[in-house]
Amino acid sequence: MYSSALLKNLLAYGKIIIRNKHKPTHWSVQRKKIHPVDKALNHFDDFYKQVFSYNWPSIRRGLLGKQKYVAVINNYGDVEETIAKLENQGALNMRTLFHLEKGYIQEKYEENKRVRYLEKIWKMEKQMDNKFQEENNTPEKPDSKQVKEYSLEASLRNADIDSSRLVDGDSREMAPILAQFLPATKIKGKEDWIPESQHYQYYNKDPNINVVIEKQHDFHFPEHLNAYCYEQSNYSDFELPKKGITGVYNYYLMDGGSVLPILALDLKPGNKVLDMCASPGGKSYLALQTLYPEYLVCNDVSYSRVSRIFKVLEEYLYDLNERWIKPNRLKVTNSDGRSISENNFDRILVDVPCTTDRHSVIENENNIFKPGRIKERLQLPELQCALLVQALKLVCEGGVVVYSTCSLSPIQNDGVVYMALKQVWEETKLEFIVKDLSPALAQIRSVFKLADQNLMKYGNLVIPFVSQNYGPTYFCKLERIK
Numbered sequence: 341m342y343s344s345a346l347l348k349n350l351l352a353y354g355k356i357i358i359r360n361k362h363k364p365t366h367w368s369v370q371r372k373k374i375h376p377v378d379k380a381l382n383h384f385d386d387f388y389k390q391v392f393s394y395n396w397p398s399i400r401r402g403l404l405g406k407q408k409y410v411a412v413i414n415n416y417g418d419v420e421e422t423i424a425k426l427e428n429q430g431a432l433n434m435r436t437l438f439h440l441e442k443g444y445i446q447e448k449y450e451e452n453k454r455v456r457y458l459e460k461i462w463k464m465e466k467q468m469d470n471k472f473q474e475e476n477n478t479p480e481k482p483d484s485k486q487v488k489e490y491s492l493e494a495s496l497r498n499a500d501i502d503s504s505r506l507v508d509g510d511s512r513e514m515a516p517i518l519a520q521f522l523p524a525t526k527i528k529g530k531e532d533w534i535p536e537s538q539h540y541q542y543y544n545k546d547p548n549i550n551v552v553i554e555k556q557h558d559f560h561f562p563e564h565l566n567a568y569c570y571e572q573s574n575y576s577d578f579e580l581p582k583k584g585i586t587g588v589y590n591y592y593l594m595d596g597g598s599v600l601p602i603l604a605l606d607l608k609p610g611n612k613v614l615d616m617c618a619s620p621g622g623k624s625y626l627a628l629q630t631l632y633p634e635y636l637v638c639n640d641v642s643y644s645r646v647s648r649i650f651k652v653l654e655e656y657l658y659d660l661n662e663r664w665i666k667p668n669r670l671k672v673t674n675s676d677g678r679s680i681s682e683n684n685f686d687r688i689l690v691d692v693p694c695t696t697d698r699h700s701v702i703e704n705e706n707n708i709f710k711p712g713r714i715k716e717r718l719q720l721p722e723l724q725c726a727l728l729v730q731a732l733k734l735v736c737e738g739g740v741v742v743y744s745t746c747s748l749s750p751i752q753n754d755g756v757v758y759m760a761l762k763q764v765w766e767e768t769k770l771e772f773i774v775k776d777l778s779p780a781l782a783q784i785r786s787v788f789k790l791a792d793q794n795l796m797k798y799g800n801l802v803i804p805f806v807s808q809n810y811g812p813t814y815f816c817k818l819e820r821i822k
Contacts, residue, residue, distance in 0.1 A: 375704050376700070376704050376707035376708075376709040376710045377700065377701055377702060377703070377704055377707065377709075379709040380695075380697075380700035380701050380707065380709040381701045383709065384400070384403075384697065384700075384701065384748075385400070387749070388400075388748055388749075391748070391750060391795065392748075392791070392795070392803075395791075395792075395803075398805060398806070399748070399803050399804055399805070401806055402803070402804025402805045402806055402809050403697060403698055403701050403804050403812075404701060404702070405804070405806055405809055406575055406809060407595065407698065407804075407809055407810075408569070408570070408575070408595075408596060408808070408809045408810055409577075409578060409593045409594060409595060409596065410434065410567045410568060410569045410593070410594060410595075410596040410599065410810075411426060411431065411567070411568045411569075411578045411581075411591040411592070411593055412565075412566070412567045412568075412591055412592045412593075412594060412599070412625070412626060412629060413566040413567075413568070413590070413591050413629070414588060414589060414590055414591055414592065414629070414656050415564055415629055415631065416586060416588055416656065416657060416658055417583075417584040417586055417588050417589060417590040417591070417656075418584035418585060418586075418590050419566075419590075421584075421590075422584070422590040422591055423566060423568075426568045426578075426591075427568075429576070430570065430574070430576065431568040431569065431570060431578070432568065432569055432570070432571060433566060433567070433568055434561075434567040434568065434569050434596075434599065434787060435561045435565065435566065435567070437569075437786050437787055438561055438783045438784060438787075439561070439783075440786075441782075441783040441784070441785065441786050442558075442783040445782055445783060549761065549762050549765055551758070551761055551774060551798070552772075552773045552774065553773070553774045553775075553776050553798070554773050554774070554775055554776065555775075555776045555778070555779050556775045556776060556777050556779065556780050556817070557779040557780055558779075558780050559603050559604065559606060559777065559780045560603075560606060561603060562607065562630040562631070562632060564629065564630060564631045565602075565626070565629050565630045566629075567596070567599050568591075569596055569787060572786070572807045572808055573807040578591075578593055580593075581593065586658045587658055588655060588656050588657065588658050589655050589656055592622065592625055592652075592656060594622045594626075595746075595810055595811065595813070596787065596788065596810040596811075597746075597788065597802040597810040597811040597812070597813030598622055598623055598626065598813065599626065600781075600784070600788070600800075600802065600813060600815055601623065601689060601691065601742050601744040601813070601815040602623055602626040602627055602630070602689070604740075604742045604775075604777060604815050604817045605627070605687045605689060605740055605742050605817075606687075606740055606817075607627060607630050607632040607633065607687060608632060608686070609632050609634075610632070610634045611632055611633050611634060611635075611686040611687050612633070612634060612635045612684070612685050612686045612687075613627055613633045613635065613636045613637070613685065613686065613687045613688070613689070614636075614637045614639065614680070614682075614685045614687070614688045614689070614731075614734065615627065615636065615637065615638050615639065615689045615691070616639055616677040616680070616688060616689065616690050616691070616727060616730075616731055617639070617640055617641070617677055617690065617691050617692055617693065617727065618638040618639055618640050618649050618672075618691075619640040619645035619646070619648050619649055620645075620648040620649065620651075620652055621638065621648060621649040621651075621652035621653060622652070623689060623691055624636060624638045624649065624652075624653075625652060625653075625656055627689070628657070628670075633669075633687075634669070635668065635669060635670075635671075636669070636670050636671070637671045637672075637673060637682070637685075638653075638670070638671070638672045638673070639672075639673040639674070639675060639677060639680065640674065641674070641675065641676050641677065642674070643674060646672060646673075646674045649672055650672060653670070653672070657670075677690075677727045677730060677731075678726045678727060678730050679730075680730060680734060682734070683733070683734040683735075683736075684734075684736045685734055685735055685736060685739060686735075686736060686738075686739045686740075687735075687739060687740050687741075687742075688731045688734060688735050688739070688740075688741045688742070689741075689742050689744070690727055690728050690731045690741060690742065690743045690744070691744045691745070692723070692724040692727050692728070692743070692744070692745055692752075692756075693720065693723065693724070694720060694724070694745040694746055694747040694749075694752050695708055695709075695717065695720065695747045695749060695752065696708065696746050696747070697746065697747050697748050697749075697812055698746065698804065698811075698812065699746075720752060721751055721752055721755065721756055721759070724745070724752060724756045725756050725759045725760050725763065728741070728743050728756060728757070728760040729760045729763050729764055731743075732760060732761075732764050732770065732772060732818065732820070733764070733768065733770070735820050736820070737820055737821070737822065738819075738820065738821075739819070739820050740817060740818070740819050740820075741772075741817075741818045741819075741820070742815055742816065742817050742818075743756070743757060743760075743799070743815065743816045743818070744813065744814060744815040744816075745813075745814045746811070746812055746813055746814075747812060747814065748801070748803065748812045748814075750795070752814075753799060753801065753814040753816070754796060754797045754798050754799060754816075757774070757798045757799060757816050757818070758797070758798070761774075761818075769822075770820060770822065771820070771821050771822035772818045772819060772820050772821065773818070773819050773821055774798045774816065774817070774818055775817040775818070775819055776798075777799075777800055777817060778793050778800065781800055787808065787810075788802050788808060788810055788811075789802065789803050789804075789805035789808045789810075789811075790802060790803065791803045798816045799814055799815055799816030799817075800814070800815060800816070801813070801814045802814075
């Protein structure tokens with residue numbers, strides 16, 4: 341220890357440097373502090389690397405990179421002028437892209453089918469020729485020129501093929517017939533699913549539960565739903581929306597992945613629709629832009645969330661009270677989704693609270709990885725399951741429930757779907773099938789990047805990718821059949 345006199349002398353000659361501590365808000369102090377975004381990223385690095393393996397680094401870059409948005413045209417604004425402006429700026433209509441891709445797929449399918457048929461016929465012809473030669477003891481090969489000009493193979497190259505009597509193995513009507521000739525253990529397609537024991541053991545399969553999965557080969561993109569996007573690797577930003585002559589904004593900016601759960605709902609004219617966890621209101625807005633729902637309920641659990649829904653509706657629907665709320669076309673409710681009693685809905689969207697992965701690695705504000713929200717985060721799957729179970733009980737027979745999250749977690753995605761189906765099977769006599777949308781989603785590959793379907797059991801997952809940076813968005817379609 342220095343004496344006070346010596347300390348003064350040393351200070352006077354500059355021999356001792358005293359460093360004051362920085363304030364808690366100083367950048368150097370903040371850098372050393374572990375923030376919620378750091379905790380989230382560490383958690384995802386540890387967890388998702390096991391799930392996505394060598395694909396995780398590219399997904400990680402997407403999560404941390406610039407998010408892409410789509411502009412959903414407001415049918416109650418200046419529609420034609422807005423569409424023309426966006427197209428002049430290079431934006432593309434998502435519906436047009438889907439239809440083009442669907443046409444390419446169909447064309448390729450027909451071409452490959454024709455080739456397979458011709459190859460099959462050629463093999464049959466060769467077998468018959470070989471058999472004929474063996475029976476008549478004529479091993480000599482026929483003249484090659486003659487085969488080329490007069491063979492059945494040559495005559496069939498440009499022939500019209502009648503496929504009207506071919507058996508379609510994916511047809512629901514043909515399934516019972518085919519099952520009569522094939523052992524159930526040999527049916528094609530079973531080998532594509534990962535066994536429960538290898539599915540990270542997120543949930544245990546009850547042998548008494550039989551989850552029926554049915555493929556869906558197409559989905560309807562409503563004619564009046566216009567969502568504009570930029571092509572792959574085009575990172576252009578949309579301008580902020582402006583109000584038109586009706587006093588409402590001309591388009592709504594949102595993550596492109598949010599469009600897919602609405603398409604999965606397969607809305608029809610006159611549908612009675614429930615958006616169970618609707619805040620901030622983007623997906624409710626999407627549903628209304630199809631012009632199909634006759635009645636839409638937008639619900640959320642807190643007053644602040646309901647206020648956000650009202651704000652969106654007021655900005656995009658003119659004369660909200662007179663044209664929408666009073667005629668009972670639209671209702672906004674403030675309740676816990678688990679206690680909703682109104683039922684007999686044709687379509688229900690369950691876009692549950694989740695870890696919101698992209699937000700969690702970018703924003704510290706309202707981050708679920710904050711120390712004070714640990715219990716809330718750990719209880720998410722339980723809450724998600726309860727919300728989905730309630731939705732399954734409220735939908736009418738023949739109706740559709742779509743479960744969705746903005747998380748990459750298999751626990752919050754496929755795991756919750758399985759737990760909900762198990763609970764409904766145990767507590768009710770309701771029956772549901774899971775619609776496998778993978779065949780239908782082939783047409784979206786020019787816009788979205790999807791996770792390997794071998795990682796999924798029930799739903800589909802849009803994953804962030806630098807050139808197609810939407811999502812993450814998980815969605816699963818469930819149809820009540822009884």
